[in-house]
Amino acid sequence: MATLPSHPPSRSASARLGDDDTVVLAPGEPVIVFEHVDLAFDDKVILKDLSFTIEPGHTKIFLGASGAGKSTVLKLILGLLKPDRGEIRVMGQRVDQMREVEMMKVRQHLGMVFQEGALFDSFTVRENVGYKLYEETDQPLAEVHRRVEEVLGFVGLGEHIDKAPSALSGGQRRRVAIARAMTAKPPILLYDEPTTGLDPITSVTIDAEIIKLRDLEGVSTIMVTHQLRDAFYVAEHTAIREHGEVRLVPATPEKVAETEFIMLRDGDIAFEGDVHALKAAADPYLKAFLS
Numbered sequence: 001m002a003t004l005p006s007h008p009p010s011r012s013a014s015a016r017l018g019d020d021d022t023v024v025l026a027p028g029e030p031v032i033v034f035e036h037v038d039l040a041f042d043d044k045v046i047l048k049d050l051s052f053t054i055e056p057g058h059t060k061i062f063l064g065a066s067g068a069g070k071s072t073v074l075k076l077i078l079g080l081l082k083p084d085r086g087e088i089r090v091m092g093q094r095v096d097q098m099r100e101v102e103m104m105k106v107r108q109h110l111g112m113v114f115q116e117g118a119l120f121d122s123f124t125v126r127e128n129v130g131y132k133l134y135e136e137t138d139q140p141l142a143e144v145h146r147r148v149e150e151v152l153g154f155v156g157l158g159e160h161i162d163k164a165p166s167a168l169s170g171g172q173r174r175r176v177a178i179a180r181a182m183t184a185k186p187p188i189l190l191y192d193e194p195t196t197g198l199d200p201i202t203s204v205t206i207d208a209e210i211i212k213l214r215d216l217e218g219v220s221t222i223m224v225t226h227q228l229r230d231a232f233y234v235a236e237h238t239a240i241r242e243h244g245e246v247r248l249v250p251a252t253p254e255k256v257a258e259t260e261f262i263m264l265r266d267g268d269i270a271f272e273g274d275v276h277a278l279k280a281a282a283d284p285y286l287k288a289f290l291s
Contacts, residue, residue: 025092031056031188031220032077037086037096039072039267046072048267050086056187057258059214059221061231063289064264070224074190077222078110079103091187111181115193119165119173119180125152126161129180137184151179155209171202178209182217189213191223195230207233208248215239216246228290235259235275263289 025031030053037050047069054060062070075081076088079095088096091109098106119128130148133139139147152158155175165173174194181189191210195203207230213219215238225231238251261278263271263286271278271286281287 025056028055029092030054030089031091032222033087033089034073034076035087037076037083037088039069039076039081039083045267047083047264050267050269052262052269052272054188054220054222055258056220057214057218059223059234059259061235061259061261062222062224062264063226063228063231063261064270065289066226068264069267070264071192074112074192074222074224077190078107078112108184109186109188111184111186111189113174113177113181113189113191113194115196119176121165124162124164125157125168125176128165128176129183131180132184147183148179151183152176154182154212155179169202171198171205174198174206175209178206178213182213182219185217186219188220188222191221191225193225193227194223195225195227200229203227203230204233206230207237208239210234211237211248212239212246216241231261232275235261 032054034050034052037047038045039047050069050073052060062073064070072081076083077090077095079098079100083096086096087094090106093106095103095106120131123131126145126148127134129152130144133144133147137144149158149161152161155178157172157175157179160168160172160176165176168176178194189210194210195206198206210221210223211234214221223231223234235256236251237248238255239246239248241247256276257274260272260274262269263278265285271281271283278286279290281290
């Protein structure tokens with residue numbers, strides 16, 4: 001594995017620091033950039049020469065068989081792993097060379113939704129959702145309470161605010177995890193198999209929250225999944241607000257193009273393109289995966 005240098009991390013020329021030390025990107029600058037990233041564990045190659053970008057407000061969906069390297073991409077973005085070669089930038093900051101103390105600041109721009117939700121069983125829903133604000137900021141409690149109530153209302157769980165996670169269904173717990181990830185208003189949300197283990201009807205409710213956050217809050221999205229039904233639903237629908245109500249409708253061609261798929265196979269990109277190109281792919285591996 002690559003060793004970490006002692007020099008400070010670099011920022012892209014167009015990224016700048018705001019008044020509160022958050023990074024402000026230039027218009028149109030990608031929120032995430034991978035350039036020729038390699039990663040191996042001993043003799044096992046995980047990723048080979050991986051390059052891609054994500055534009056603000058866009059979605060990238062990673063598909064592939066188990067062990068193809070999908071979740072590894074999320075760990076690299078979060079700084080939990082370092083590549084052997086290549087560059088990774090998050091919000092204009094080069095993170096592949098960062099020390100842990102520096103990565104903590106970058107993670108302020110990232111919200112993570114784990115496969116199992118990863119809620120604290122001994123906390124109420126309110127305490128789970130507000131945990132980061134309670135523990136890591138000096139915001140007045142009244143402001144934190146208002147934000148927690150706001151995000152729980154957004155995901156339709158306001159009436160469950162004082163319940164324990166054990167009192168909720170699997171789908172409700174997953175929506176609490178999404179609310180927790182969005183509480184600090186990160187510009188990027190990462191989803192690791194967000195619908196695994198849920199029935200199809202419940203899965204659609206999770207898909208809807210992902211779409212709402214992307215289209216109504218302008219969040220940039222990375223979704224790792226092997227559930228094609230959910231991936232296609234996220235790509236082909238959009239959220240609109242009319243007369244105070246939110247509806248999901250079929251996406252326009254322009255909106256569909258804002259969601260790109262990357263299919264990983266043994267660490268390589270086997271496919272990159274939109275949902276229409278994926279469905280029309282003639283490659284035997286892709287056709288077998290989609291069947």
